[in-house]
Amino acid sequence: MATSADHASFLPPVLTFLSAAVIGVPIFRLLGQSAVLGYLVAGVVIGPSGLSLITEPETARSVSELGVVLLLFIVGLELEISRLISLRRDILGLGTLQLGLCALALGGLGLLAGLKPGAATVIGIALALSATAVALQLLEERRDLAAPYGQRAFAVLLFQDLSIVGILALLPLIAQTGTGAGEAWLGEALQSAGLAVAAVLGVVLVGRYGLNPFFRMLAASGAREVMTAAALLVVLGTALIMEEVGLSMAMGAFLAGLLLAESNFRHQLEADIEPFRGMLLGLFFMSVGMSIDLALVGQHWVGLFLATATSILVKVALVAALFRLFGSSWLDGLRGAAVLAPAGEFAFVLLPVGQELGLIDREAGRLAIAIAAVTMLLGPLGAKALDTVLARRAAAPLEPAFDVVENAEARVLVVGFGRFGHILNQVLLAQGLSVTVIDKDVEQIRSAARFGFRVYYGDGTRLDVLRAAGAGRAEVICICIDDQEATLKVVDLVHAEFPTTRTYVRVFDRVQAIEAMNRDVDYQVRETFESALAFGRATLEALGIGPGEAARVVDDVRKRDLARLVLQQAGDPLDRTDPLRSFLRIKPEPLTAPLRSSRALNAETEDIIARERAGAKEQARLKEPALAEADEGDETPDA
Helix, strand or coil, X not given: CCCHHHHHCCHHHHHHHHHHHHHHHHHHHHCCCCHHHHHHHHHHHHCCCCCCCCCCHHHHHHHXXXXXXXXXXXXXXXXXXXXXXXXXXXXXXXXXXXHHHHHHHHHHHHHHCCCCHHHHHHHHHHHHCECHHXXXXXXXXXXXXXXXXXXXXXXXXXXXXXXXXXXXXXXXXXXXXXXXXXXHHHHHHHHHHHHHHHHHHHHHHHHHHHHXXXXXXXXXXXXXXXXXXXXXXXXHHHHHHHHHCXXXXXXXXXXXXXXXXXXXXXXXXXXXXXXXXXHHHHHHHHHHHHCCCHHHHHHCHHHHXXXXXXXXXXXXXXXXXXXXXXXXXXXXXXXXXXXXXXXXXXXXXXXXXXXXXXXXXXXXXXXHHHHHHHHHHHHHHXXXXXXXXXXXXXXXCCXXXXXXXXXCCEEEEEECCCHHHHHHHHHHHHCXXXXXXXXXXXXXXXXXXXXXXXXXXXXXXXXXXXXXXCCCCCCEEEECCCCHHHHHHHHHHHHHHCCCCEEEEEECCHHHHHHHHHCCCCEEEECCHHHHHHHHHXXXXXXXXXHHHHHHHHXXXXXXHHHHHHHHHHCCCXXXXXXXXXXXXXXXCCCCCCCCCCCCCCHHHHHHHHHHHHHHHHHHHHCXXXXXXXXXXXXXXXX
């Protein structure tokens, strides 16, 4: 029977990882360094070569690789298929040249250092690959993933992920060179490639025709935790399928994200996955840090330093030249090369396989793994140093060349796609503006699809959903939901997290209008106010009053109403310490003095009017002089 100690046995390592992250990352961020470097150093400190708080880093890495998987899923969500097609030249051309030339150069240096041809080939390929997690994290921190050089760097990383199945199939052939086993290898390679292609096609078909109805059904159930579970199921399930057919798990997750990039649920999925992605990715970086053998580094520090520096410099030089060849400026080429310089996480897969096949001896394998880990440790430092140097040489500090936005023209974010939001979008789209809309009602999303609006499933009261939908980059956020509490919550979130973004708010009534004004919204309108004024103007015209006079009367009512609203706000009518006072002072009152008193047509109505008059007397007693003057229409402040 399991004891309480057995149940608690997983807590010490979990607390160790959390403590290392909480202490290490803020320190390095305060020093102006990347969070990646903080995670890596934290891993070194708690690992076997440091304080030995964690003695088996391999166990942590098997779990932490899920962080890379979720990272690629989110990248896939942000990359539409049309954009992926537009990158085909960089993926196939630049990616092939980068991997081929870097592997040849680094393998050739290995031959000069005395390695056997097989070992030099495997080590050259392993070091030519780049760290997807490190590169994407650096681009994300720079907010340059959508910049031209960021897109080229991503294309290279994508090609490397695609090439893994071919590289793993190539290693046995290298090991069997001269044994006459080429034909057997060719058959196995063709079988593996066919299985991989079939799996990819199967995932594409299921994703294309099954995922949207699946998530629509779950969203209609109203169980948000099930949506999170379903998102994880899709990501991890696709990753497992791809791993089983020889592709990488990261490639499978990227494919799942790509299939959902056009989905109405993409922002909600991104918000649900983001917390898991961040924690597991940090764990991955710490596991890499734990794999660095400080004793081995100390024993061979001169050779390791020279090999690491040479590997980074060779990759930077070749990648920068290739970026320039494909149209980037030298500045962008250097920045792209800096993020691609560290060896990739696949080095920790290829090098052990090379050892098992007898291509690399144990000592050379340990040194190669150490070089790969140290490049991942020094890579973020080099990228930060390059940014610093370039910033000092420039006339002004470097700014991100591009924001990571799904559409550079999405200047407006509309929260809520009900009756009000629908009409608002008609106006915005009539002007040719691109608008992002989020709503948590599946029926509203289905209706919007018929109009061609860009509407996504998500809860606008969640900060992560707002951020994922681009709230930080929108010029105006229009809040058009009919839930009064939710409306004010969204206003508070936007003002706290995105202070430079303007807020335009649809409010329910006079009380909520004052609440919105107290929060300094840029514009607010009561949902029925303008339509009622238009209705009243039409009624006046129907009674024979000229259009000009009717328009003047309506404009006068609008000004009087605004004046009263301003006075009520200034008088703090929403005093929470006196609910009765608040209730009495915010009630519908005539803006123009009535010509006669109200008359009841039956006994029931007489009772109601009598109670109303008694309440009105109490209200008049509580009124401030300024508000009383406005009610009598004696003076109307300039609106």
